[in-house]
Amino acid sequence: MTIRKPILAILLLIALPSIGWAHKPSDSYLNIMLTPDAVAVRWDIALRDLEYALGLDKDGDGTITWGELRARQQAIAAYALAHLNADTAGTACAPQAERHAVENHGDGAYAVLFFDWNCPHPTAPLNLDYRLFFDLDPLHRGLVQARVNGETQTAVLSPENPRLTVQPGGLGVWRQFAQYWREGVWHIGLGFDHLLFLLTLLLPAVLYRDGDGWRPAPDLRTVSLAVAGIVTAFTVAHSITLSAAVLGWISLPSRLVESAIAITVLLAALNNLYPLVRTRRWLLAFGLGLIHGFGFAGVLAELGLPSRTLGLALAGFNLGVECGQLAVVALLLPLAFALRGSWFYRRGALQLGSLSVAAIASFWFLERI
Amino acid sequence: MKFHLLLIVTLLAMGSGMAGAKPFVPDDDGQVLERLPFFTFSPEMRELRAWRNDLADNPGDRRLAVRLAWRYVELGRAEADPRYYGYAQAALAPWWNESQPAPEVLLLRATLRQNRHDFSEALADLEKLLKVRPRAAQAWLTRAVILGVQGDYPQALRSCLALSRLATELLANACSGSILGVVGQAQASYRMLDAVLAENPEADSRERLWALTVLAETAARLGQPQAAERHFQQALALGLRDVYVLAAYADFLLDENRPAAVSALLADDIRPDSLLLRLALAEQRLHSPQAGQYRDTLRARIQASRLRGDTTHLGNEARFALELAGQPDEALRLALANWSVQREPVDARLVLEAALAAHAPSAARPVLDWLEKTGLEDVRLAALSQNLRRELRP
Numbered sequence: 001m002t003i004r005k006p007i008l009a010i011l012l013l014i015a016l017p018s019i020g021w022a023h024k025p026s027d028s029y030l031n032i033m034l035t036p037d038a039v040a041v042r043w044d045i046a047l048r049d050l051e052y053a054l055g056l057d058k059d060g061d062g063t064i065t066w067g068e069l070r071a072r073q074q075a076i077a078a079y080a081l082a083h084l085n086a087d088t089a090g091t092a093c094a095p096q097a098e099r100h101a102v103e104n105h106g107d108g109a110y111a112v113l114f115f116d117w118n119c120p121h122p123t124a125p126l127n128l129d130y131r132l133f134f135d136l137d138p139l140h141r142g143l144v145q146a147r148v149n150g151e152t153q154t155a156v157l158s159p160e161n162p163r164l165t166v167q168p169g170g171l172g173v174w175r176q177f178a179q180y181w182r183e184g185v186w187h188i189g190l191g192f193d194h195l196l197f198l199l200t201l202l203l204p205a206v207l208y209r210d211g212d213g214w215r216p217a218p219d220l221r222t223v224s225l226a227v228a229g230i231v232t233a234f235t236v237a238h239s240i241t242l243s244a245a246v247l248g249w250i251s252l253p254s255r256l257v258e259s260a261i262a263i264t265v266l267l268a269a270l271n272n273l274y275p276l277v278r279t280r281r282w283l284l285a286f287g288l289g290l291i292h293g294f295g296f297a298g299v300l301a302e303l304g305l306p307s308r309t310l311g312l313a314l315a316g317f318n319l320g321v322e323c324g325q326l327a328v329v330a331l332l333l334p335l336a337f338a339l340r341g342s343w344f345y346r347r348g349a350l351q352l353g354s355l356s357v358a359a360i361a362s363f364w365f366l367e368r369i
Numbered sequence: 370m371k372f373h374l375l376l377i378v379t380l381l382a383m384g385s386g387m388a389g390a391k392p393f394v395p396d397d398d399g400q401v402l403e404r405l406p407f408f409t410f411s412p413e414m415r416e417l418r419a420w421r422n423d424l425a426d427n428p429g430d431r432r433l434a435v436r437l438a439w440r441y442v443e444l445g446r447a448e449a450d451p452r453y454y455g456y457a458q459a460a461l462a463p464w465w466n467e468s469q470p471a472p473e474v475l476l477l478r479a480t481l482r483q484n485r486h487d488f489s490e491a492l493a494d495l496e497k498l499l500k501v502r503p504r505a506a507q508a509w510l511t512r513a514v515i516l517g518v519q520g521d522y523p524q525a526l527r528s529c530l531a532l533s534r535l536a537t538e539l540l541a542n543a544c545s546g547s548i549l550g551v552v553g554q555a556q557a558s559y560r561m562l563d564a565v566l567a568e569n570p571e572a573d574s575r576e577r578l579w580a581l582t583v584l585a586e587t588a589a590r591l592g593q594p595q596a597a598e599r600h601f602q603q604a605l606a607l608g609l610r611d612v613y614v615l616a617a618y619a620d621f622l623l624d625e626n627r628p629a630a631v632s633a634l635l636a637d638d639i640r641p642d643s644l645l646l647r648l649a650l651a652e653q654r655l656h657s658p659q660a661g662q663y664r665d666t667l668r669a670r671i672q673a674s675r676l677r678g679d680t681t682h683l684g685n686e687a688r689f690a691l692e693l694a695g696q697p698d699e700a701l702r703l704a705l706a707n708w709s710v711q712r713e714p715v716d717a718r719l720v721l722e723a724a725l726a727a728h729a730p731s732a733a734r735p736v737l738d739w740l741e742k743t744g745l746e747d748v749r750l751a752a753l754s755q756n757l758r759r760e761l762r763p
Contacts, residue, residue, distance in 0.1 A: 057409040061409070063404050066398050066399070066402055070398065102394065103392045140455060
């Protein structure tokens with residue numbers, strides 16, 4: 001046959017390239033979390049695509065309601081899972097424990113399907129075969145994110161390239177160590193309360209208390225010793241509690257830990273304003289540092305820990321935290337030492353600084369309690 | 370610690386392209402989750418579904434497949450929505466990978482390839498088609514459009530000329546007008562097309578739409594905003610939904626510093642990224658409370674496209690980086706990447722603006738040379754070029 005209304009057909013093409021595809025094409029987001037015990041999956045599929053494949057809009061009014069989606073959840077799961085196969089060593093993994101939710105992405109609403117894959121050979125590589133919507137829309141893509149031991153592998157699956165193999169424990173020991181080390185450095189940078197605590201303790205390290213006033217410390221040696229003492233004490237203390245918490249020996253509710261951390265910052269600031277602990281401030285660093293270790297443990301738990309190489313991850317993370325701290329100290333100490341004799345340092349940095357820290361810490365405490 | 374976790378969660382969400390809130394389970398069955406672009410039970414959609422079902426029963430029925438595919442291409446064009454192009458390709462699946470499929474299939478394949486910016490493959494398909502069907506007007510027109518986008522104006526004009534023997538006078542003139550308008554003959558081609566349009570009041574409304582759009586854009590380039598406004602209004606009055614025309618008119622209004630008019634024009638029409646981008650720009654200039662929300666939605670969509678590895682959105686991305694995200698260096702990189710694929714006046718302008726913003730005038734050198742060579746008349750490009758040349762002078 002000849003093409004219906006040829007002229008009309010022609011005009012469809014005109015000038016289109018200058019705006020490109022004005023819409024996002026069809027994608028699904030397949031997130032897979034591989035642990036030694038389970039394969040947890042979250043799959044986000046656009047409602048528009050499900051409508052085209054299965055017809056969700058029962059009353060035909062051009063909208064999809066939660067009721068309409070809910071009525072078809074079983075059909076959706078059956079359809080989706082029929083187009084996604086996983087196997088280990090040639091034996092299929094069985095999906096189970098399906099749960100349904102909804103998510104709004106930038107381009108519309110998606111059905112979210114949660115499930116676990118029960119794989120017969122959990123230590124073997126996981127082979128994926130993705131076919132969703134390829135028969136209906138060859139431009140559809142499956143965007144896969146597989147997370148193994150905190151490392152993420154991504155892939156774009158298409159009709160030409162529908163398969164992916166995910167290596168379990170795909171990370172070598174040293175790379176895993178490096179990964180957790182990076183996380184440690186990262187968290188000292190982000191963990192404003194830990195950094196503030198340490199800096200508050202270090203503020204007076206370039207000075208010494210003489211009667212009721214502060215005087216500049218005589219030389220760099222004295223200062224370095226004091227700083228080393230404080231940093232080491234803080235490190236030893238939080239390493240002890242971090243390990244204890246991660247290994248499950250002690251467990252504290254996170255709200256309590258967070259509030260207690262705010263108090264430690266407040267105490268450190270108050271000690272600068274009304275010095276009670278004057279000479280052996282490393283003792284203060286140690287005592288209060290114990291509490292911070294529980295805070296780090298919370299972060300580490302969020303990251304997910306490998307059960308087989310727990311010690312390595314712990315050591316890597318801890319070392320990362322120390323390196324992050326040392327970097328900050330190395331950056332600020334020379335400055336503080338140079339300025340220690342000035343009125344600006346003693347009044348501005350020490351007094352006003354400590355006062356502001358105390359205010360921030362009080363605010364944190366009230367917010368967290 | 371809260372601060373920590375919040376940041377980590379945010380970073381993870383950004384990294385995974387999972388922008389938006391956490392998954393939720395609504396508690397009201399009546400809650401509307403998604404609005405479809407069409408009424409599901411409308412006669413058009415019913416007919417489309419019927420054809421789809423017929424084709425599913427007889428997947429080898431080429432006539433039906435071609436008819437269905439064209440319908441999807443029309444929808445994709447109107448909505449600027451690539452899903453429909455995917456549906457069209459699926460209808461042609463049995464013949465898609467043949468090296469020399471039937472002419473009807475070749476034309477559709479070229480169209481669909483052009484839409485995903487596979488320009489060289491699209492041109493190859495058109496050459497094959499024109500060898501067996503030298504009088505296929507559609508093929509000449511598509512060829513002209515692709516070559517025009519690539520900046521090969523002599524070849525594009527040759528295709529328009531071939532068209533003048535095969536299609537209506539208005540169509541052929543709109544084709545050559547769109548090319549001549551950017552190679553230093555804007556005045557003459559504008560008058561010519563305007564006259565042909567006046568002589569053909571009964572012309573097909575799609576053809577009129579294209580002619581009016583070419584006229585409006587040419588007038589705007591020549592620095593005649595009243596004429597451009599009039600043509601855009603005439604184009605919109607035809608009542609044919611066309612995302613390209615809406616985007617072009619919004620750009621014109623933004624240039625004329627009329628963001629409130631853009632806001633009114635696009636109101637809730639934010640399904641297409643290109644329209645969302647213009648609306649976000651307008652709302653930003655109006656300092657409206659929704660501006661941030663539009664910007665964030667757009668950023669999420671851009672991140673999602675990046676995950677996929679598409680390059681069809683480079684232009685949009687460059688403009689987002691330049692005007693909404695305040696990242697001139699990134700904008701320049703994207704604008705130059707876009708320039709390597711397509712060379713329309715808007716693409717040239719992006720490079721010039723980004724080079725100015727990034728204080729890297731020398732990066733704009735290839736575009737400046739190109740503008741000189743083609744003799745493109747455009748008041749805004751001329752002003753930008755002048756600024757850049759001033760900075761380039763030692």
